[in-house]
Amino acid sequence: MTQLELEPISGVLGAVVHGIDLAQPLADETVQAIRSAFVCHHVLFFRDQELDAEQQMAFGRRFGALDEHPFVHGTDAHPEVLDIVTEPDDALNFGGGWHTDVTFLPEPDLGSILYGVDIPLVGGDTLFANQHAAYDALSDTMKSMLHGLVAVHSAGSQYQAGGTSTRSKAIRTKNADLAAHEVEHPVVRTHPENGRKGLYVNRAFTTRIRGLRRNESEAILNFLFDHAVQERFTCRFRWACGSLAMWDNRSVQHFALHDYAGQRRQMRRITICGDRPM
Numbered sequence: 001m002t003q004l005e006l007e008p009i010s011g012v013l014g015a016v017v018h019g020i021d022l023a024q025p026l027a028d029e030t031v032q033a034i035r036s037a038f039v040c041h042h043v044l045f046f047r048d049q050e051l052d053a054e055q056q057m058a059f060g061r062r063f064g065a066l067d068e069h070p071f072v073h074g075t076d077a078h079p080e081v082l083d084i085v086t087e088p089d090d091a092l093n094f095g096g097g098w099h100t101d102v103t104f105l106p107e108p109d110l111g112s113i114l115y116g117v118d119i120p121l122v123g124g125d126t127l128f129a130n131q132h133a134a135y136d137a138l139s140d141t142m143k144s145m146l147h148g149l150v151a152v153h154s155a156g157s158q159y160q161a162g163g164t165s166t167r168s169k170a171i172r173t174k175n176a177d178l179a180a181h182e183v184e185h186p187v188v189r190t191h192p193e194n195g196r197k198g199l200y201v202n203r204a205f206t207t208r209i210r211g212l213r214r215n216e217s218e219a220i221l222n223f224l225f226d227h228a229v230q231e232r233f234t235c236r237f238r239w240a241c242g243s244l245a246m247w248d249n250r251s252v253q254h255f256a257l258h259d260y261a262g263q264r265r266q267m268r269r270i271t272i273c274g275d276r277p278m
């Protein structure tokens with residue numbers, strides 16, 4: 001199998017892949033090697049890429065069908081492509097808080113691929129947190145308590161009329177009337193490719209644990225939300241124009257920092273369809 005040149009960026013997740021030009025057609029062996037590295041490191045970074053939307057989509061399709069966001073308009077040319085622009089005077093950015101993408105869907109996206117188009121001179125980094133490591137760090141007693149628990153997820157607080165994301169100028173939202181729909185996922189999911197268990201709740205979209213009283217559910221979820229994103233489980237990526245990040249939504253949460261007031265940031269995002277968490 002093709003050997004990739006990988007440079008880890010923290011002890012728990014994240015690696016830069018060197019020596020690959022994503023604008024060129026990739027051999028099957030190279031795609032296989034990227035997929036193995038992706039499942040092992042959870043988030044991969046490629047620097048100095050020159051990619052238009054079609055080339056980014058062609059790369060994404062090597063890992064599965066592309067998804068369309070149910071509540072955010074894609075570009076006119078490509079509904080699967082999100083153009084995420086934060087202007088210098090915007091109060092809110094897109095993705096500014098710990099979350100896993102679209103867990104409010106019955107089959108949330110497997111992964112997301114984000115390309116840096118216009119990057120602030122300082123700030124605008126993205127944080128990632130390894131949810132396998134967060135699970136592994138729990139006591140055996142807590143692990144057995146969480147097994148079998150089911151959490152409810154919804155996009156309501158973000159995408160219903162007046163929701164946080166509808167107030168962000170970084171994106172154009174749609175289908176607000178459908179956003180309160182609820183889906184259920186296990187609190188602990190098993191990764192379908194590496195077999196590892198990981199926490200699968202996030203502050204943006206997980207609303208409660210089924211079968212518990214409200215205060216019981218809040219206490220457990222607040223503990224898990226905080227536990228899951230401790231510094232020891234994270235890495236931080238410094239963007240440049242032409243950087244690309246590809247993360248595994250089955251094993252990481254992420255957070256787009258908004259610490260670049262007065263500067264512009266533009267990203268292009270696509271997502272790969274996933275399966276039902278088990």
Ligand code: SIN
Nearest residue numbers: 094095126255256267
């Ligand atoms: C996202 O949450 O998909 C956006 C991440 C970022 O802009 O860094």
